Amino acid sequence: MKAVVWQGVGDIRLEDVAEPRIEQPTDAIVKLTASAICGTDLHMVRGTMSGMRPGTILGHEGVGVVEEVGSAVRNLKQGDRVLIPSTIACGYCSYCRAGYYAQCDNANPNGIQAGTCFFGGPEKSGPVHGLQAEKARIPFAGVGLVKLSDEVSDEQALLVSDIFPTGYMGAELAEIKPGNTVAVFGCGPVGQFAIASAKLFQAGRIFAVDNIPSRLEAAREQGAETIDFSKEDPVAMIRELTGGIGCDRAIDAVGVDAEAPHGGPGMKEAKEHEEDFRQELSQVAPQTNARGENWHPGDAPSMALIWGVEALAKAGTFSIIGVYPESATLFPIGMAMNKNLTIKMGNCNHRKYIPLLLDMVRSGTVDPLKVLTKRERLTSAIDAYRAFDLRQPGWLKVELQPTEMVH
Ligand SMILES: NC(=O)c1ccc[n+]([C@@H]2O[C@H](COP(=O)([O-])OP(=O)(O)OC[C@H]3O[C@@H](n4cnc5c(N)ncnc54)[C@H](O)[C@@H]3O)[C@@H](O)[C@H]2O)c1
Ligand SMILES: [Zn+2]
């Protein structure tokens, strides 16, 4: 079967690989009908999330049809349409039972301290082959896989596999109360769902910060007040728009590939951190392999963290859902401490939110398809990755369709 395979930093390939087989009684094999590219995949290709094992199939967002189930999978059968949550969890450890599926004790074969187990990630996350493929092996399938009703399409469900739950958890961790002002840093697909979710939590005002016009435009469409950090200093602007107070809540939907402004008044402060950023970058991305225009890591790993802390009002809450690898150690702790901030963060506990969010999609409360802007064949995945990496206009979120599904 065809799959997108990570072979090295800056080196991903469409390859013919062996089909997955049932390995554990709790496994299922799912034939994918839709998969997607995520900003997290970019970290792995750019080298800012290191520790990948060559030969790993990428991808952690998917929808498909159950082809086969192991003997311990009692709730699913061949032919069921299912959504695959990005993270893998056992469902019976104390963490899973408390809703912390991303901190499951049993899913990660590297042990209970190894952290989140997810599809298509670094060695330390499993590794478990990912979903940018025609078929995938799903561990703990009876717990993870969520059956889809006919009322929810594959494409709608695809966005509930990772990015809607992540944006929703971002808004939940931000402790948004009705009427609060919320700043969302990053208007990529995750940021767009953080904005949509902040609305669900009845935020009074939402500021959206990015430097990509098409993404800011999508945020404005949702009713957010946009700030282009290449033209304005985002911290100064958030303060100005809030009578000098700052925002009650901030959400980092950028992560380790953050960029510093290359123009505008925000450049001055970024310049002061230039040396720190350089050091952080060598720490998080010991190996990079930019090829032409592609696979360049961001140049300011902690930029969104700094802005978030600065833009927050005293005693505000910072929610961090952008991904940072363990090797990232810089955070403006002193400023955060002296402002009495609350800081919450983490990998998404996908399985906890998926039923609720699917119901919101089914009822029309949220239309996730506004974020899905490109539909490509799995066989064109490498070109799609390149365009998404460059954040080209219109490449907000990319679906990958396994070849034989395309007519
Ligand atoms: N916590 C989780 O479980 C989880 C799940 C999914 C994705 N993520 C992470 O969320 C982040 C966003 O994912 P995505 O798919 O939207 O990625 P993306 O790369 O498409 O979007 C990131 C956006 O941030 C913008 N940006 C860069 N520097 C910025 C800055 N200094 N200030 C404001 N915006 C800036 C970029 O222009 C881009 O639009 C990534 O780090 C991804 O790994 C986390
Ligand atoms: Zn993701």
Ligand SMILES: [Zn+2]
């Ligand atoms: Zn568990």
